[in-house]
Amino acid sequence: EKVEITKEQEALMKLIVEAYNKHQIPQDVTKQLLQDQYSTEENFLLLTEIATSQVQVLVEFTKNIPGFLSLDHEDQIALLKGSAVEAMFLRSAQVFSRKMPKGHTEVLEERIRKSGISEEFITPLFNFYKSVGELHMVLEEQALLTAITILTPDRPYVKDQQAVERLQEPMVNLLKKLCVLQHPQEPQYFARLLGRLTELRTLNHYHAEMLTSWRVNDHKFTPLLCEIWDVQ
Numbered sequence: 001e002k003v004e005i006t007k008e009q010e011a012l013m014k015l016i017v018e019a020y021n022k023h024q025i026p027q028d029v030t031k032q033l034l035q036d037q038y039s040t041e042e043n044f045l046l047l048t049e050i051a052t053s054q055v056q057v058l059v060e061f062t063k064n065i066p067g068f069l070s071l072d073h074e075d076q077i078a079l080l081k082g083s084a085v086e087a088m089f090l091r092s093a094q095v096f097s098r099k100m101p102k103g104h105t106e107v108l109e110e111r112i113r114k115s116g117i118s119e120e121f122i123t124p125l126f127n128f129y130k131s132v133g134e135l136h137m138v139l140e141e142q143a144l145l146t147a148i149t150i151l152t153p154d155r156p157y158v159k160d161q162q163a164v165e166r167l168q169e170p171m172v173n174l175l176k177k178l179c180v181l182q183h184p185q186e187p188q189y190f191a192r193l194l195g196r197l198t199e200l201r202t203l204n205h206y207h208a209e210m211l212t213s214w215r216v217n218d219h220k221f222t223p224l225l226c227e228i229w230d231v232q
């Protein structure tokens, strides 16, 4: 039967995309990617600055997700802490697939490869970027997938999981419809998108190891990253 986006789904879509577009990392931060120092130290410091800016952007985006601010406050924090790394993997992956400003993609790759991350994490990291790139997600799909990732009910320490499910479910239903409408020739496209969310979970594990290896080499993070990642 014909797939139809309802008026209220249209309104939800508009809110999520507006929030996603409104909250971008400031140009003066990402432009630093093009500066010429490429030492491991310089790369780590720059990525730390971008990640810190990305967390701030993420918090603002999350606050604009309909219903999020009416969740239990401790659950709001638990959702943000539990999804920050995955949301940043998604966002940085979109840089690689959406061909950001001229040259940013290449230098971002270069800086990530040479920032003190051990080889064993570089491979799964760039495999993920490649698999996201191959999906050629449209902006609406990227925004919805990020909101769905944030609204994952079974994050650690979430008390009222049902309340989170009630917010996530309409987003998942909307994304499913969008996929059918945007990729009619590919019925399994929606399943492939959700498959990325599973891959994201495994990257959480790798990231925890990355943080430990950076710390043993005495790499400093910003207070915001320490708080959201429970380090130092």
Ligand SMILES: CC(C)c1onc(-c2c(Cl)cccc2Cl)c1COc1ccc(-c2ccc3[nH]c(C(=O)O)cc3c2)cc1
Pocket: 025, 030, 044, 047, 048, 050, 051, 054, 085, 088, 089, 091, 092, 095, 100, 101, 104, 105, 108, 112, 115, 125, 221, 225
């Ligand atoms: C603290 C730092 C070193 C860090 O630790 N883990 C990661 C880390 C790593 Cl490598 C990989 C994945 C996730 C994390 Cl969370 C990082 C660096 O994290 C980010 C790197 C880049 C971006 C990002 C997001 C949007 C962007 N737009 C543009 C643009 O040019 O417009 C550039 C850009 C960069 C976000 C997080």
